[in-house]
Amino acid sequence: MSITSDVIRGHTEPIILAHLIDGDSYGYQINKEIMEKTNNLYELKEATLYSAFRRLEEAGLILSYWGNENVGARRRYYAITDKGREAYQDYKKDWENAKSIINSLLK
Amino acid sequence: MSITSDVIRGHTEPIILAHLIDGDSYGYQINKEIMEKTNNLYELKEATLYSAFRRLEEAGLILSYWGNENVGARRRYYAITDKGREAYQDYKKDWENAKSIINSLLK
DNA sequence: CGTAGATACATCGCCTGTCAAGGTATATAT
DNA sequence: ATATATACCTTGACAGGCGATGTATCTACG
Numbered sequence: 001m002s003i004t005s006d007v008i009r010g011h012t013e014p015i016i017l018a019h020l021i022d023g024d025s026y027g028y029q030i031n032k033e034i035m036e037k038t039n040n041l042y043e044l045k046e047a048t049l050y051s052a053f054r055r056l057e058e059a060g061l062i063l064s065y066w067g068n069e070n071v072g073a074r075r076r077y078y079a080i081t082d083k084g085r086e087a088y089q090d091y092k093k094d095w096e097n098a099k100s101i102i103n104s105l106l107k
Numbered sequence: 108m109s110i111t112s113d114v115i116r117g118h119t120e121p122i123i124l125a126h127l128i129d130g131d132s133y134g135y136q137i138n139k140e141i142m143e144k145t146n147n148l149y150e151l152k153e154a155t156l157y158s159a160f161r162r163l164e165e166a167g168l169i170l171s172y173w174g175n176e177n178v179g180a181r182r183r184y185y186a187i188t189d190k191g192r193e194a195y196q197d198y199k200k201d202w203e204n205a206k207s208i209i210n211s212l213l214k
Numbered sequence: 215c216g217t218a219g220a221t222a223c224a225t226c227g228c229c230t231g232t233c234a235a236g237g238t239a240t241a242t243a244t
Numbered sequence: 245a246t247a248t249a250t251a252c253c254t255t256g257a258c259a260g261g262c263g264a265t266g267t268a269t270c271t272a273c274g
Contacts (some may be wrong), residue, residue, distance in 0.1 A: 004233050006117025006260075012231080015212045025161065028251050034212065042208050047233050050253065055231090073240050073251035082127040092213060098114045099206065101149050105122045106199060119260080135222050146259050154222070154262050157224060162260090180222040182255050 003042045005065035012044065012052045013061075020062060020080035022090065027053065027076065053078060061087050119142035119151065119159045120168075126196065127169060127187035134160065134183065160185060168194050198205050 005034040005075075019030050027049055035043050061084035067075040109203035126137050134156055142150050163169040174182040187195075 001203050003208050004117060004201065005198050007201065007256095008209075009116045010113025010229055011209055011212075015209075018213050021214075024249095028250080038208050038212060041204075042158075042212075045233050046252085047235090047254080051231075051233095055153065071148060071241075072128060072214060073249095075251065086240075095209070095213060097148070098110045098270090101110055102118055102122075102202070104144060105124050105149075107127075112229095116231090116260055133222080134224095139224095152225085152262050154225080155260075155262090158260075158262090178270075182222065 011095075012048055013056055014088060014095065015044070015086055015089070016049070016052055016056065016078075017061065017088040021085065024077045024079045026067065026078065027103070030078075034049055056084070060084075069083055080107075118147055118156055118202075120163055121160055121195060121202070122151070123156070123163065124168065124183075124195040124198070125189055127185055128192065131184045133174065133185065137185075152193045154195070163191070166194075167191075 015034065016030060017032070025033075027046075031044050031046070031049055051060070052067065057064060057078075060081060062078045062080055064076050064078050067077050069075055097102060108189055110206075122141065123137060123144065126132060132140075134153075138151050138153070160169070160171070164171055167188060169185045169187055171183050171185050174184050176182055
């Protein structure tokens with residue numbers, strides 16, 4: 001059983017940030033690793049991924065630069081900023097909070 | 108710290124169903140009890156609540172009837188259906204699932 | 215009596231994140 | 245040649261949440 005769009009809403013950004021905490025990466029790879037991590041239970045759709053990158057960059061939580069591959073398709077790498085790390089901690093608190101609220105309302 | 112709209116998305120319906128499992132109720136009361144249960148951390152907005160009622164009723168997960176109050180404002184009561192109970196169990200599984208997926212992606 | 219506040223329902227229209235569909239380009243394998 | 249994998253990106257539709265607004269009833273207060 002996979003995860004629904006509604007439930008995932010709002011978690012895309014923290015998921016990306018969490019990934020970037022381990023080091024710079026690029027869209028295609030982030031996508032693949034998330035699928036692997038979840039045993040294909042959750043696939044971040046490309047359109048969702050790229051629109052999240054735009055929002056994160058505009059908010060100053062990540063920054064991007066082109067890789068200098070001389071073979072294969074070009075890659076746009078993303079790096080998390082200090083502001084991004086802070087935001088991630090906030091996100092995490094929100095999530096812990098939301099979890100306990102939702103848990104208390106379902107039974 | 109309250110809960111964000113994005114994170115709550117998709118949980119409104121199961122929250123209402125969970126409430127109705129304990130017995131029939133009406134909008135205003137459901138709203139109040141949810142606030143109490145969460146110590147005012149989460150307030151289901153009225154517009155959200157009523158639109159969820161419409162969806163749930165249209166999907167056959169709840170049904171509604173007017174109370175026979177002879178004083179005060181009229182109340183529209185809601186009751187959960189068998190189909191609603193089944194749907195609630197599915198929702199719960201989805202939630203357990205989503206929780207573990209999200210947890211595995213944040214750290 | 216007027217008015218404020220609680221109870222109770224409802225709708226309209228905007229906002230925002232997700233995603234299906236479509237597109238581009240490079241490299242490798244058959 | 246053609247398919248597949250890698251890698252990026254945009255557009256437009258969709259749906260749920262919610263601010264704003266409206267209605268009606270009852271109680272309390274001065």
